[in-house]
Amino acid sequence: MRKMELHWKILIGMVLGILFGFLMTNFEWGPKFIQDWINPFGTIFVKLLKLIAIPLILASLVKGISDLKDISKFRNIGLRTIAIYIATTIVAITIGLLLVNLIKPGNGISEDTIAQLTETYSNDSGVTSKLEEASRQKESGPLQFLEDMVPDNAFNALGDNSSMLQVIFFTIFLGISMLLIGEKKAKPLKDFFDSLNDVVLKMVDLIMLSAPIAVFALLSNVVVSSGDPDLLLALLKYSGVVVLGLILMIVFYSLVVGTFTRYNPWTFLQKISPAQLLAFSTSSSAATLPVTMERVEEHIGVDKEISSFVLPVGATINMDGTSLYQGVAAVFISQALGFELTFSGQLTIVLTALLASIGSAAVPGAGMVMLVIVLEAIGFPADKLAIGLALIFAVDRPLDMLRTVVNITGDATVSMMVAKSVGQTIKPKVKNWDDNLDEVR
Ligand code: ASP
Helix, strand or coil: CCCCCHHHHHHHHHHHHHHHHHHHCCCCCHHHHHHHHHHHHHHHHHHHHHHHHHHHHHHHHHHHHHHCCCHHHHHHHHHHHHHHHHHHHHHHHHHHHHHHHHHCCCCCCCHHHHHHHHHHHCCCHHHHHHHHHHHHHHCCCCCHHHHHHCCCCHHHHHCCCCCHHHHHHHHHHHHHHHHHCCHHHHHHHHHHHHHHHHHHHHHHHHHHCCHHHHHHHHHHHHHHCCCCHHHHHHCHHHHHHHHHHHHHHHHHHHHHHHHHCCCCHHHHHHHHHHHHHHHHHHCCHHHHHHHHHHHHHHHHCCCHHHHHHHHHHHHHHCCHHHHHHHHHHHHHHHHHCCCCCCHHHHHHHHHHHHHHHHHCCCCCCHHHHHHHHHHHHCCCCHHHHHHHHHHHHCCHHHHHHHHHHHHHHHHHHHHHHHHHHCCCCCCCCCCCCCCCHHHHC
16 A cells, blocks of 8 residues: 655644644633643654754754865855845745735724724733843844854854754854865764764654654644634734735745746645644744755755755744735734834835844744834834734734744745755655664664
8 A cells, every 4th residue: 555645644633633622622621631631742742853953953064064075165055045035035025015005904903803902912921021022132233143143152052942043153164174174084073974964864754753643732732722713803804914925925936946946846845745734833943944954855855065054044044934924914013003104114124024034033923023123113103012912913823833834935945946056956865764674673
């Protein structure tokens, strides 16, 4: 019998998880049962993925750089990556702004709904914590991000999942220095990292065996912890605009993949789908990163020297879905609360949402923190910020799940574009989880 493809298994796990979550909301003890007995399996899975993220970036990026015979190639890859990331993010924000200005979801929202949402959420700890986090981030100077990128202790950086850019900085430094000491002297270290890289990719295969069960757990928990369905309905038009924008982004990526890299867009979407389904279930590009890397390298076939740099950098700085959402949300809140937005205000949104997507952490809900900074940049009254966030808070989680899918699809697309632009042929090199199982036995 033909083995069922991984993405189907994950999809079945997701659907069953959602159904089970809805079933459990009918019982008083249901949500607590899911939190105590089901959710831990989802949490363990996310922890396993995060556990291998730093070893994977380290091994894969060192291997990628030390395989390059010429450092100028690396500069080439770096510059192209940043330029293409900025371009795709601008496309995303523009699509979001066009849609929200055309459809105007904020105009139809009634005073009653605004009052109800404000009452329910403006003092909610979720909203207040986002406002506090935003004011902390705002206090830093303009070059703070450069300063933050350089670790003062390599081992501390390697020990902290939120210092992804520091790890990338250290690893690039290490890889380039390995190139400079010459092949012979660098060989022992290179062999070590090559082997570590293979081992960690095998760990991804093994962790993915439990993905269908994990997504069941994660999604049933999302269902039992989500807000009042009536309020979700009131925000249907706004959510619809975000979702439409996100779908257009997937169409845009498919077109780019088809025309620019001459890769079948359908095959691309099929191969990246397990990573997309995980992004949806975990709402975190960082947790999904190991799977994105495995899919792009082994199943789509982008060379490690490109994917090992483009993908971890992308997970941290390239968030097309998030920036599209920030554009839509900022205009929606302005429309709903009657704040006049000028054309230059909209341009400010493009710029700040671009910077905000670079600054957003790759974790659930981070996009909303940076939205506060976008709102402040357009001069939105500070006393109404909590009300603004309260308006969109109820639907933030489902939209976060969807924008994370777009974030990682964007990273994968850009890695293919960079590969093609430096003349690489994209060819799959699939390894299965049980390749050497007989020998081991
Ligand atoms: N959850 C998103 C990510 O990890 C970030 C956000 O939009 O909140 O990519």
